[in-house]
Amino acid sequence: MVASVVSADGVRTGADVNLSVNPLYARIWQTVQTIPYGKVACYGQIADLAGLPGRARMVGKALGKVPEGGWKGRSVPWFRVINSQGKISFAVSSEYFERQRGCLQEEGVMVIGCRVKLKDFQWLPDLGELLFGLEF
DNA sequence: TAGCTGACTCCAT
DNA sequence: AATGGAGCCAGCT
Numbered sequence: 001m002v003a004s005v006v007s008a009d010g011v012r013t014g015a016d017v018n019l020s021v022n023p024l025y026a027r028i029w030q031t032v033q034t035i036p037y038g039k040v041a042c043y044g045q046i047a048d049l050a051g052l053p054g055r056a057r058m059v060g061k062a063l064g065k066v067p068e069g070g071w072k073g074r075s076v077p078w079f080r081v082i083n084s085q086g087k088i089s090f091a092v093s094s095e096y097f098e099r100q101r102g103c104l105q106e107e108g109v110m111v112i113g114c115r116v117k118l119k120d121f122q123w124l125p126d127l128g129e130l131l132f133g134l135e136f
Numbered sequence: 137t138a139g140c141t142g143a144c145t146c147c148a149t
Numbered sequence: 150a151a152t153g154g155a156g157c158c159a160g161c162t
Contacts, residue, residue, distance in 0.1 A: 043144055044145065057145090060144065061142080081143080083143080084145055089144080090143065
């Protein structure tokens with residue numbers, strides 16, 4: 001079995017030609033990459049910015065399939081995405097929960113229990129920032 | 137094809 | 150702040 005391989009520019013090659021990367025997932029990953037260090041965004045927000053309003057759940061799905069080596073040569077900071085209530089969406093004390101909390105705190109994002117103070121840490125991009133970061 | 141499921145949201149308690 | 154229900158939507162079986 002060949003692992004899913006996608007070149008840096010997203011072109012499928014060789015044996016994986018029939019295994020495709022969902023293009024919508026790719027857009028979601030790309031959008032997540034524009035969240036700045038030390039900030040967080042919620043699933044619905046990412047869906048909107050990716051041009052997929054109403055598909056917050058799809059963002060969760062996409063984050064669960066982030067390529068290990070990152071996307072287009074850059075890592076995908078999945079841990080900067082939390083739910084609209086400002087909480088980490090994993091069960092408290094689960095392995096993923098701890099990993100996400102650790103990554104956030106490492107960036108200076110304060111996490112109390114499972115909650116982040118959106119008021120202080122939510123990313124509120126301006127138009128210029130979006131045009132600069134997104135290519136679609 | 138038909139359900140089922142979920143890293144979601146919104147709204148009412 | 151916590152909890153529960155309904156709505157939602159696409160991927161998976």
